[in-house]
Amino acid sequence: MQETAVFDTSMLDSEEAALEYLLSFCWPSGVQFCPRCGQHKLYTLSGGRYRCANCKYTFQDFSGRWINNGSLSSSTWLHLAHMFLQEYTVHELAQEVNLSYNAAYKAVTTIRFALLAHATDARQLLGPETGLGKYIKGKKLTGAPPARAKGAIPVFGIMERNGWVFIDLISGIEAETVFHFNHSFHLSLFRAGNIIYTGKYRQYDALILCGDDSLPYEYIRKYDHEFPIKEGSFWEFAHSRLKRFKGITPQRFPLYLKELEFRYNNRDGDILSMLLSQLCDLVPDFDPFKK
Template identity: 25%
Template sequence: MEIIEISKIIADEGRTIQYLQEKGLLKKYEECPYCGGKSIGNVRRQKLKCYTCRKEWGIRKGSLLEGLRLPLEKVLMAIKLFELEISALQASKQLKVGYKTMMNLFDLVRKAIYYEIEGEIELFSGEIELDESYFGGKRKGNRGRGAFNKIPVFGILERDGKVKVEIVKDVTSETLLKLTIKKVRRGSLIYTDKYKSYNGLISLGFKHMRIDHSKRFGNGKVYINGIEGFWSFAKERLLKYHGVSKEKFPLYLKELEFRYNMREHDIFDLLIKLLVKYGLVANNA
């Protein structure tokens, strides 16, 4: 949905509430949550009342929005700004809400994305590119020694498919091959550079082609431009945040994996679905 469509919905409070209920961001009450009575109705602004037990409750009760201070008419716009990769700080200024409130919502969306992606179990197959890269830290360095302070990330990319990234404790053969077995179907054709940790792929049942970066022009399909493209995509975006804390890095990394994989899609509806699916859990985590 585009901003212009959102602005039409949120111009009217009734329509906003109806939309949020349809999408599941607000709970739709058919009966009283206290006595189960079916005779309920709207009283006052954003309040419901049971005519049997005479109790009242807010329309946010029992939904993710109960814990968020964001006014209802700003919820959809905030999700839209997240979709458009606007920072929480900029979004808070645009919508005139507190930075912390906006950050809470954005982190909830990130956690929802994280839970969804961690649950994916399908195997990659066909032509696969593997590579590792380092994130964060100030010091430049190569693999292993010198990469002090940086976070190693392992990437698996299926050509014409998705990318999957994992933070790893090291880039040893044991670590990288174990993750490859977990994520890639045996028999797939794997492209890597000449790094020694990729030794052993063939004995594990994969086909393996290595790129020689020292040759100016690679031969034919022997390249890892796909996964290298993801590293640039991710690093360019992380720069915007002026350094993400180590604690939050896993959330941001998964967000970038998600954004990369969905880059041809309109993700607004999907973000709402994920929020509804995981929001309450994430809020209590």
């Protein structure tokens, strides 16, 4: 198996070195194959293209992969990924790599989709309960999908065990149900902008959701205490970050939750290599709305 090159910040200034580094994640075995049918017999064409001997598909190294969104250079992608992990804002990213805000935002969104797509519950999160799957069409991210159905605000459960956090989409519980639990059963609710989180609920350390203007925030009970945060826990890691999330819609909220899950669970590993591996992976080829 081909070894992935060690990251060297000098690659940020070399398109050739950055491309070679990213290709080590696209083809970790060192053997290229057709992203459409998996055939290994390929013909080399001009302009860095290949043609599959089996299905005749013509493609490039990044074809069908998350990194193929945005038409950015390899050095730009590498720079963006490096800064994303350092938690730069989109405005800061755009200025640093000389991109428009919209181009930087799309790139960061692509990274978040790649992370979500590698979660164990990716099929559910890209399904009809969130509508996120409608952002993906023909292996590419599109603009905003059709409007979210009124009242369909997903609720997630957060559970930490042995230093690992799991964030689950909870079927059958809507935002209004969480407010009902608060009003009728005294389930603690806390608010950070449009993000609502609760005290312990069943096996979950907390429930969490991102609301919109349809929710009755004024009915949240007032508490003299803050949400209990244990030192070294996921909540200590996530609490301040949640407060920084601005302008997030309920539909896109899972992207941010899965980003936090990825960051926390890989906090002690080579997180850049993990991120690049997922960014350079093929976009899943399934219909998320098909049972």
